[in-house]
Amino acid sequence: xxxKVLILLGTRKGVxxxxxxxxxxxxxxxGPYCDTWPLNxxxxxxxTGAIYAGGGNAWFGPAVWRSADLGTTWTHSRAGLAYDxxxxxxxxxxxxxxxxxxxxxxxxxAGLFYSDDAAQSWAHVAGLRQHPSQPDWQPGGGGLILHSxxxxxxxxxxxxVGISAAGVFHTANGGATWExxxxxxxxxxxxxxxxxxxxGQCVHCLVMPNGVSNRLYQQNHCxxxxxxxxxxxxxxxxxxxxxxxxFPAAVHPRDAETLYLIPLNGDTVGRFxxxxxAAVWRTTDGGKTWRGQRNGLPQGNAFxxxxxxxxxxxxxxxxxxxxxTTSGALYASPDEGNSWACIAQHLPTISxxxxxxxxx
Amino acid sequence: xxxxxxxxxxxxxxxxxxxLLVSLFPRAERRVEVSSTTVNEMIDALDSRWPGMxxxxxxxxxAIRRHINIFVEGKRVTLATRLAAGADVFILTAISGG
Numbered sequence: 001x002x003x004k005v006l007i008l009l010g011t012r013k014g015v016x017x018x019x020x021x022x023x024x025x026x027x028x029x030x031g032p033y034c035d036t037w038p039l040n041x042x043x044x045x046x047x048t049g050a051i052y053a054g055g056g057n058a059w060f061g062p063a064v065w066r067s068a069d070l071g072t073t074w075t076h077s078r079a080g081l082a083y084d085x086x087x088x089x090x091x092x093x094x095x096x097x098x099x100x101x102x103x104x105x106x107x108x109x110a111g112l113f114y115s116d117d118a119a120q121s122w123a124h125v126a127g128l129r130q131h132p133s134q135p136d137w138q139p140g141g142g143g144l145i146l147h148s149x150x151x152x153x154x155x156x157x158x159x160x161v162g163i164s165a166a167g168v169f170h171t172a173n174g175g176a177t178w179e180x181x182x183x184x185x186x187x188x189x190x191x192x193x194x195x196x197x198x199x200g201q202c203v204h205c206l207v208m209p210n211g212v213s214n215r216l217y218q219q220n221h222c223x224x225x226x227x228x229x230x231x232x233x234x235x236x237x238x239x240x241x242x243x244x245x246x247f248p249a250a251v252h253p254r255d256a257e258t259l260y261l262i263p264l265n266g267d268t269v270g271r272f273x274x275x276x277x278a279a280v281w282r283t284t285d286g287g288k289t290w291r292g293q294r295n296g297l298p299q300g301n302a303f304x305x306x307x308x309x310x311x312x313x314x315x316x317x318x319x320x321x322x323x324x325t326t327s328g329a330l331y332a333s334p335d336e337g338n339s340w341a342c343i344a345q346h347l348p349t350i351s352x353x354x355x356x357x358x359x360x
Numbered sequence: 361x362x363x364x365x366x367x368x369x370x371x372x373x374x375x376x377x378x379x380l381l382v383s384l385f386p387r388a389e390r391r392v393e394v395s396s397t398t399v400n401e402m403i404d405a406l407d408s409r410w411p412g413m414x415x416x417x418x419x420x421x422x423a424i425r426r427h428i429n430i431f432v433e434g435k436r437v438t439l440a441t442r443l444a445a446g447a448d449v450f451i452l453t454a455i456s457g458g
Contacts, residue, residue: 035383058456059380059427060416076384079412082420089419 001359005314006070007322008051009330010042010352015053017071018344021360024320024334027343034065034074038092040147041309044356045098051356052119054105056092064093064105064119070358080122081105081113083129095309097149100156106146110137110163112175125175133166133180133199140164140202140221147308148206153213160216160231165202168218168231181231186222205249205308209256217259217287219249219308224261226287237287242274248311252336253319257286260313260321260337262306273302280311280323282337296340297331304329309352316357324350370395371445373402378453381417385410399430400439402449417451427454 005024009016014032039055053065053074065076081090088109095106103115105122112125128134128146137144141164148162157174160181167182180199187194187201202221209215218225218234223244225234238244243263252258261281265274273279277299279292304325314320321333328347333340375392382388388410396402407414419425423439430437431450443449 035380059425059453060384061419061425077412078415082415085420085422087420089421 003316004358004360005316005320006044006356006358007312007330007332008042008044008071008352008354008356009324009347009350010039010053010055010309011324011328011348011350012038013348015039015042015051015065015071015074016344016347018330022316024316024332027332029344030071032348033067033071034076037063037065039065039351040092040094041096041352041354043096043098043352043354045103046356047098047101048118049356049358050098050118052096052098052103054093054096056090056108062090062093062107064096064115064122066119077120078122079120080115080124081107083111083124091143092145094145094147095149097151099151102156104149104151104159106149106161106163108143108145109139110144110146110166112146112149112159112161114175127171127176128161128169128178131169131178131180136200137163137166138200142308148203150206150208150216153208153211155213158230160206160208162203162206162218164204165200165221167199167201168203168206169199170231181227182234183232184227184234184236185218185220185225188222204247207249207251207259209251210253212256215256217249217251219246219261221245221267224249224263224287237283240290241281242279242292245271246306247308248306248323250311250313250321253313253315255284258282258284258336259287260311261290262311262323264305270303271305273304276300276302278302278304278331280321280333280337280340293333293337293340295338296333303327307349307351309354310350312353312355314355314357320355322353322355324353326350370397370401371443371447373443373445373447373449375402375406375449375451377406377451380453381413381451384416385413388413396443398439398443399424399432399437399441399449402443403439427456428452429454 014036016031150160152158278297330344394405
């Protein structure tokens with residue numbers, strides 16, 4: 001059966017969708033959707049085909065938008081997306097993860113919610129904010145946000161979250177209690193001798209390869225890491241990369257050893273492509289060695305960044321790789337990162353890139 | 361006579377909604393009449409007519425959202441402000457964005 005790939009873009013001014021057949025050489029763009037709301041994360045449920053867009057509007061607060069027809073029409077709700085009266089109100093939704101009929105949403109200020117009715121209403125996973133470290137959580141540059149959500153592929157009671165700047169946390173009991181999982185990750189911004197705390201690290205992105213239950217990769221403000229025990233211990237995989245700083249990470253759809261990162265030049269020197277030359281860095285051996293993929297990417301004057309949720313792969317063969325820039329361009333590789341083309345430009349700042357492959 | 365008899369009856373007020381808010385609720389109208397004695401009750405009345413509208417106007421503090429302004433007879437009000445019968449209420453979106 002023929003297949004079609006949809007690239008779902010969350011931007012500062014609504015959702016855009018760009019789609020192609022499985023060849024991925026010719027693309028059609030449509031949008032903006034969702035009343036041009038700022039949307040931090042747009043993701044599809046691969047089981048139902050529904051598309052969800054999470055964000056927040058300066059006037060009306062947080063919302064999750066939903067489309068059941070591949071983006072043509074949308075509804076929205078924020079029912080239940082609230083902390084108790086007197087607490088700081090929720091400003092925005094930052095991450096959405098569908099799994100096993102349930103939908104999770106990470107929000108700012110950092111917290112976790114779930115929905116069992118396809119985003120019509122939400123309930124608070126209160127246990128996360130009851131973690132004893134919660135009073136210490138500090139906002140990163142993007143705010144105090146829960147931006148990464150990883151659901152265990154088999155065990156529905158296990159979830160990992162990434163919070164900036166609080167670190168990685170894991171629950172083994174469906175969210176009732178949580179454990180910090182940051183051992184081995186640095187916090188270079190703390191005083192000398194205190195750079196490996198229990199929590200407080202500035203995790204930027206957390207991903208798990210498909211079907212592998214204990215392998216995690218992490219792009220941190222201070223380094224790139226791999227864990228083979230569900231985050232109980234992290235080891236650095238930054239050797240061979242042009243910097244230790246970046247935002248997104250994306251895994252290959254079938255190979256747990258293949259990971260894509262986009263290191264930026266550094267946190268205090270502009271946060272753009274190193275030497276203003278764009279590259280996606282790929283490892284095929286779990287982070288032991290790296291190669292910069294540049295074919296088709298601008299090799300001069302590339303003063304853009306790529307945000308934490310703006311790098312993704314698709315599940316076609318060979319896998320497609322996509323990233324969106326802060327300057328509103330979308331680059332695509334139909335061959336696992338070997339060659340690239342700009343398939344959209346002049347869009348608003350791209351916050352997130354996700355893919356959906358459907359049968360036609 | 362019971363105490364209830366001395367409470368002021370809900371009075372009809374005219375509420376004008378901002379276009380951006382109306383666009384979020386497909387059957388909402390820009391001008392609506394509701395019966396309320398306070399701004400808080402007025403927002404409840406809007407929410408009962410268009411479920412979810414309260415959360416767009418108010419946060420969980422609870423308070424009127426930071427970038428929403430409600431004016432009655434030319435003065436900015438809070439949730440607790442009482443409404444006189446026939447009051448003209450404007451809900452406005454602040455200048456915001458980028």
